[in-house]
Amino acid sequence: MSELPATPLKQTGPRGAASGGEPAIVAEDLGRRYGEVMALDGVSFTVPAGTVLGLLGPNGAGKTTTVRILTTLLRPDRGGARVLGYDVVQQPHNVRASIGLAGQYAAVDENLTARENLQLVGRLTHVQGNLVARRSEELLRRFDLSAAADRLVRTYSGGMRRRLDLAAALVHQPAVLFLDEPTTGLDPQGRNELWRVIEELVSGGTTVLLTTQYLEEADRLADRIIVIDRGHIIAQGTAAELKASMGATVIEVAFRDAAAVATAREQLAAIGPVTVAGRTLHVGVADGPRAMLDTVRALDAAGLTPSTLTLREPTLDDVFLTLTGHTAEAPADGEDGAILERSGRGAHGRRGGA
Amino acid sequence: MTTQTLPAQAAVRAPVRRAQPVGDALAITWRNLLTIRRTPRLLVFATIQPVIFVLMFRYVFGGAINVPGVSYVNFLMPGIFVQTVVFGSLTTGIGLAEDLHKGLIDRFRSLPMARSAVLVGRSLADLCRNVFVVLLMAVVGFLVGWRLDHGWLGLPAALLLVLAFSYALSWVFAIVGLSAPDAETAQAMSFPLLAPLVFASSAFVPVKSMPDWLQWFANHQPVSVVVNATRDLTLGRPLGGDLVQAIAWMVAIVALCAPIAVSRYRRVA
Numbered sequence: 001m002s003e004l005p006a007t008p009l010k011q012t013g014p015r016g017a018a019s020g021g022e023p024a025i026v027a028e029d030l031g032r033r034y035g036e037v038m039a040l041d042g043v044s045f046t047v048p049a050g051t052v053l054g055l056l057g058p059n060g061a062g063k064t065t066t067v068r069i070l071t072t073l074l075r076p077d078r079g080g081a082r083v084l085g086y087d088v089v090q091q092p093h094n095v096r097a098s099i100g101l102a103g104q105y106a107a108v109d110e111n112l113t114a115r116e117n118l119q120l121v122g123r124l125t126h127v128q129g130n131l132v133a134r135r136s137e138e139l140l141r142r143f144d145l146s147a148a149a150d151r152l153v154r155t156y157s158g159g160m161r162r163r164l165d166l167a168a169a170l171v172h173q174p175a176v177l178f179l180d181e182p183t184t185g186l187d188p189q190g191r192n193e194l195w196r197v198i199e200e201l202v203s204g205g206t207t208v209l210l211t212t213q214y215l216e217e218a219d220r221l222a223d224r225i226i227v228i229d230r231g232h233i234i235a236q237g238t239a240a241e242l243k244a245s246m247g248a249t250v251i252e253v254a255f256r257d258a259a260a261v262a263t264a265r266e267q268l269a270a271i272g273p274v275t276v277a278g279r280t281l282h283v284g285v286a287d288g289p290r291a292m293l294d295t296v297r298a299l300d301a302a303g304l305t306p307s308t309l310t311l312r313e314p315t316l317d318d319v320f321l322t323l324t325g326h327t328a329e330a331p332a333d334g335e336d337g338a339i340l341e342r343s344g345r346g347a348h349g350r351r352g353g354a
Numbered sequence: 355m356t357t358q359t360l361p362a363q364a365a366v367r368a369p370v371r372r373a374q375p376v377g378d379a380l381a382i383t384w385r386n387l388l389t390i391r392r393t394p395r396l397l398v399f400a401t402i403q404p405v406i407f408v409l410m411f412r413y414v415f416g417g418a419i420n421v422p423g424v425s426y427v428n429f430l431m432p433g434i435f436v437q438t439v440v441f442g443s444l445t446t447g448i449g450l451a452e453d454l455h456k457g458l459i460d461r462f463r464s465l466p467m468a469r470s471a472v473l474v475g476r477s478l479a480d481l482c483r484n485v486f487v488v489l490l491m492a493v494v495g496f497l498v499g500w501r502l503d504h505g506w507l508g509l510p511a512a513l514l515l516v517l518a519f520s521y522a523l524s525w526v527f528a529i530v531g532l533s534a535p536d537a538e539t540a541q542a543m544s545f546p547l548l549a550p551l552v553f554a555s556s557a558f559v560p561v562k563s564m565p566d567w568l569q570w571f572a573n574h575q576p577v578s579v580v581v582n583a584t585r586d587l588t589l590g591r592p593l594g595g596d597l598v599q600a601i602a603w604m605v606a607i608v609a610l611c612a613p614i615a616v617s618r619y620r621r622v623a
Binding site: 152 | 377378381382384385389392393456457458461462464465466467471
């Protein structure tokens, strides 16, 4: 099952051990402006060969802009980047020959069959004719599309399209794979299927840069995670490190009464770091069940009755709330809000630009 | 950063083959021809409009239009051929706008293929489509009484001229398609460009019936000179300045628009 990534693995060497030690992806001080909006403002990172980097952030954070620059679709206004040592601006053709891109919007041709889509990409990436057919077969089987291989893609479900889109990015066996929100818009079943496929690829040694809005996804697939917000890196580390920064578990306490929020905030501060969003408090804790008991006692002693009280895994929102003081969804409210909140971000971006 | 001190070409990489403009363009042509075959309704709608024009001008307006020395249907058909491919060239722009909108252009631009291939492939596929449509219109013409009284020799040359014109126009609408936010807008943007060219021309009426100020435009604009040259070929008239002007227009259009279209393709975000 793992023949496909085997060749790129040999080409790039095992984890981080490519000759000379150049990481598979190097981004240096990338900046890109769209009109008045700085979509990307000084982003630098490296991805060692054979590892998976998760680029985590809300809509409009700059994830897609980063991917578009690294895949030669967009020129940076500032800074530069190399993929397998090739400069994305100076040597775009060489970069394109080395990468695969699977996008947020499944870029497959609806009027072609799955097999024809793969053949088309095979021809356009100049894979030898007899190899194209063989690799297409392998990919179709591996992505569970063999039975539907000769059906027009316009009859496919969303999950099938995404799998085909990913398969199309692999026909020429790229050493580096870019996945731009591979599971956004999929139902849980489709998401799980795609995760399984990506995990197989990763185990074969392909270098992957993955963007996502889901902490769970980055947690499951990525070796390292970079959290990006409004064009800046605001945190980076492993999933475990990020979660540890806010507690392994989150206790969420909500009240109907705004006055109770302030009282509860004082009472719960002893249990763990508290962040407030509206009338909901989030307490990051290490030992969930014990902290929950403490929380119940503290609230009861203060005579407070919450409207909801839950214990759960941290989400991207919690990461954001902890790091930036606003939730991941906040920028969608409108430009005014985004600009207002931006002024306060400097103080929160304590781990940025590392 | 430490990475800057490392040699830029350190990682071991697959050998990179050069782009293959012809092979890549043919692959895209193949893909677009499959699409045309899979969506026959688009082809049907594309042919209904010119058929209606034939019927309307042949049986409704034609009686009121007096063309000295030639039957109206014989005057009309060269105009219909050109009008058909002019409106048909819109599909080049619409197709590209759709590919752009659906993210297919992104995929193509991320592949190590020739930068011209998507556009050349699109224009070649549309040329094949136009061969079909033009032949169909010729059949419709014969059914409504179009006759080649001066022999059939001019017909292949006339159709070739019309098809060459359609190919040149594809490049104009490639620019439109790559500039429009979506397919509907591409279509809406094109009509104001096309209507004056098609109707203020010699396609349906003699230019002499127009006011003086319009005649100058109508005599020299590309649709008219292609129609006139096509007429010369089908009516057995001596070939003259119109054919030269027609060829000059086509060469100029491709020479100007193809580089602009490719440049837009490279930069489209």
